[in-house]
Amino acid sequence: LRKAWKDENVEAIIFRVNSGGGDAMTSDMISRQIEIITQDKPVVISMVGVAASGGYVISYRGTKILANESTITGSIGSISGKFVMKGLYDKLGLSWDFVSKGPNALMMSDYYNFTDEEWDKFHKAHLAGVHTWMRDVAAYRNMTFEEIEELAYGRVWTGGQAKDNGLIDEVGGFQQAIAAAKELADIPLDEQVTVVHYPVQKDPFEQLMGGGDMASYLSYKTYKFLHQDLPERMKMMQQGRWWYWNDRLP
Numbered sequence: 001l002r003k004a005w006k007d008e009n010v011e012a013i014i015f016r017v018n019s020g021g022g023d024a025m026t027s028d029m030i031s032r033q034i035e036i037i038t039q040d041k042p043v044v045i046s047m048v049g050v051a052a053s054g055g056y057v058i059s060y061r062g063t064k065i066l067a068n069e070s071t072i073t074g075s076i077g078s079i080s081g082k083f084v085m086k087g088l089y090d091k092l093g094l095s096w097d098f099v100s101k102g103p104n105a106l107m108m109s110d111y112y113n114f115t116d117e118e119w120d121k122f123h124k125a126h127l128a129g130v131h132t133w134m135r136d137v138a139a140y141r142n143m144t145f146e147e148i149e150e151l152a153y154g155r156v157w158t159g160g161q162a163k164d165n166g167l168i169d170e171v172g173g174f175q176q177a178i179a180a181a182k183e184l185a186d187i188p189l190d191e192q193v194t195v196v197h198y199p200v201q202k203d204p205f206e207q208l209m210g211g212g213d214m215a216s217y218l219s220y221k222t223y224k225f226l227h228q229d230l231p232e233r234m235k236m237m238q239q240g241r242w243w244y245w246n247d248r249l250p
Contacts, residue, residue: 001030074157086111
């Protein structure tokens with residue numbers, strides 16, 4: 001997103017979303033970046049198969065939102081809690097000691113369950129966070145909190161339903177998103193534009209040499225062949241041990 005934003009040749013951004021959601025903070029960071037970019041360039045959100053929960057978080061601050069008729073979107077809400085691991089720790093023979101200060105210092109510890117008081121505090125804090133998101137969605141979609149609340153708490157919608165209830169702007173795919181981006185960037189609809197994909201796709205050779213697990217594996221195998229296998233095989237050939245060489249062939 002930032003590279004496309006900083007590229008002077010990019011007049012508008014089409015952000016393709018295909019996500020069932022994820023971490024709230026990460027989703028909000030992406031959404032915040034889109035919000036910043038929209039002050040400078042239009043960002044058209046193009047929802048694909050699923051754009052729900054965190055997928056909707058990263059979408060609703062875009063300049064314009066499009067979705068396919070069959071896209072699954074919405075799921076405005078949140079699920080939270082904590083794992084209580086004490087039973088597992090006991091089976092593994094692990095125990096923990098704590099030094100704490102304050103009545104709720106160990107509230108999020110995985111060694112204890114919530115007390116009734118802690119659960120009440122946790123539930124209220126979690127709900128307050130969800131309501132903050134709902135109020136922000138309402139502001140961006142020019143709706144009231146009550147209208148968004150009727151659509152929220154995990155409810156999901158098809159793209160067509162989302163258009164009818166105000167969660168998106170238009171039903172359409174990639175070509176419609178290009179047309180929307182042209183309109184927002186004041187580019188004539190009949191003008192030919194170049195579509196550049198971010199991140200820029202590398203060719204297979206660049207992918208192999210550019211790092212990652214596969215590149216590391218190939219580097220290791222090359223090093224091992226040149227420094228270990230090849231000298232060993234040359235030595236065997238000199239000793240006349242051809243049978244071993246043949247046996248080692250793949």
